[in-house]
Amino acid sequence: MSDAATQPDSYPVTDRSRVKRLHERGRYDHAAVHAILDAAMVAHIAYVIDGQPFCTPTAFWREGTHLYWHGSAASRMLRAQKPGLPVCLTVTHLDSLVLARCGFNHSVDYRSAMCFGTAHIIEDLEAKARALDAMIDRFYPGRNAELRPSTAQEIKATMVVGMEIEEASAKIRSKGVGDEEEDYALPIYAARIPVTQVIGAPEPCPRLVDGVAFPEGLKGFTAGRRLDEVMVESHRTTFGVE
Amino acid sequence: MSDAATQPDSYPVTDRSRVKRLHERGRYDHAAVHAILDAAMVAHIAYVIDGQPFCTPTAFWREGTHLYWHGSAASRMLRAQKPGLPVCLTVTHLDSLVLARCGFNHSVDYRSAMCFGTAHIIEDLEAKARALDAMIDRFYPGRNAELRPSTAQEIKATMVVGMEIEEASAKIRSKGVGDEEEDYALPIYAARIPVTQVIGAPEPCPRLVDGVAFPEGLKGFTAGRRLDEVMVESHRTTFGVE
Numbered sequence: 001m002s003d004a005a006t007q008p009d010s011y012p013v014t015d016r017s018r019v020k021r022l023h024e025r026g027r028y029d030h031a032a033v034h035a036i037l038d039a040a041m042v043a044h045i046a047y048v049i050d051g052q053p054f055c056t057p058t059a060f061w062r063e064g065t066h067l068y069w070h071g072s073a074a075s076r077m078l079r080a081q082k083p084g085l086p087v088c089l090t091v092t093h094l095d096s097l098v099l100a101r102c103g104f105n106h107s108v109d110y111r112s113a114m115c116f117g118t119a120h121i122i123e124d125l126e127a128k129a130r131a132l133d134a135m136i137d138r139f140y141p142g143r144n145a146e147l148r149p150s151t152a153q154e155i156k157a158t159m160v161v162g163m164e165i166e167e168a169s170a171k172i173r174s175k176g177v178g179d180e181e182e183d184y185a186l187p188i189y190a191a192r193i194p195v196t197q198v199i200g201a202p203e204p205c206p207r208l209v210d211g212v213a214f215p216e217g218l219k220g221f222t223a224g225r226r227l228d229e230v231m232v233e234s235h236r237t238t239f240g241v242e
Numbered sequence: 243m244s245d246a247a248t249q250p251d252s253y254p255v256t257d258r259s260r261v262k263r264l265h266e267r268g269r270y271d272h273a274a275v276h277a278i279l280d281a282a283m284v285a286h287i288a289y290v291i292d293g294q295p296f297c298t299p300t301a302f303w304r305e306g307t308h309l310y311w312h313g314s315a316a317s318r319m320l321r322a323q324k325p326g327l328p329v330c331l332t333v334t335h336l337d338s339l340v341l342a343r344c345g346f347n348h349s350v351d352y353r354s355a356m357c358f359g360t361a362h363i364i365e366d367l368e369a370k371a372r373a374l375d376a377m378i379d380r381f382y383p384g385r386n387a388e389l390r391p392s393t394a395q396e397i398k399a400t401m402v403v404g405m406e407i408e409e410a411s412a413k414i415r416s417k418g419v420g421d422e423e424e425d426y427a428l429p430i431y432a433a434r435i436p437v438t439q440v441i442g443a444p445e446p447c448p449r450l451v452d453g454v455a456f457p458e459g460l461k462g463f464t465a466g467r468r469l470d471e472v473m474v475e476s477h478r479t480t481f482g483v484e
Contacts, residue, residue, distance in 0.1 A: 046288035046297035055288035055332040090297035103378045104396040154346040177447040184449045194442030205419040205432040
């Protein structure tokens, strides 16, 4: 355990969560980890069935230090998680390609967060319905109130999984080109090429009823905006700043 | 085993790789799987150490039906993979947010590929040097010839991991809004909001030697282009169309 383990607003640092490679890039405070999580809609979840690892992409969201995701009740992953399965949920934002003057220093700038915990299924129907409403509003503020309400059958057919973050680490690289000192004099092109995930212009459903307007709650979803910034905004609008 | 298992240009369909949820979205042919892999720079890799799953993002590349990735020789993941570790490597492209008329039908359009295999470390120095050169050129065609050559120390400090794809599946959703028939008459906004990962204008290193031009091999990397399209182009330029 390092000192970080005793910080009140940090996740404990353990052998499982400690950033070992380039450890100066590692952070364990809630603010750093949550900022990376809240900027994303999709995470990759690693879990094990009979010794075989699986890596599944899924939409997820955070409330406090708890993570949620969902899927069909028929999903293999979620079935396996029923008894309480160890899980590693990872979010990665690719921020730039880094072209250096030698192969070794080629890199990317990125922000990633790894969260460890034990997944549990939310069985209680009311808790499940509340979580599914929260999921919609987390991504699209205020939207749930405008939708046709979920049926009991729809709620039953959906499995919601929750996981308290037991340990987590954030890893960030943002320095662009970093070459060996003697290599800067070489006549070789080097650059940082930014990469962003952006939203395009919304394409209304062709069967939209006449006169239905673009909802006020979606005003952040405008063409050309960065998805990570919109996701953080939506999270704050719905859950407030924690 | 399904019929797909007997197709020459398909990966075998097994209990491990079969797409169980919404199985009509599943494909196992090389063309479908490779198209998703080659459009990406970053994958998420699931592996198990002492029963604990980890999910690590990493740059990777494909040659034929073999995948490669690399990292520091000190990396926990790569150390654990030394004896030949079962791995699931997953690539996901988020293509759109899908806002339906009820919560249940909210979704995303996406392309994902899951690849199963056993990771092995490439120990031979020449094979390792060749793989590292291929990695640079896979992402940035022709670039390796322009770089300061790797030193023996740099090659030694890098671990390269390879994995034959034993089984793989692709899962694609691209239908946009899909509501219950009776819900289309409701006065509720519904839309597909496209999401793309785009390249920004290259930012040359501030210490670039005067007169060094933007390399011909990077001509595909222009501001506003989709990263997935550039990645496919680079792969084809370097390895040809397979």
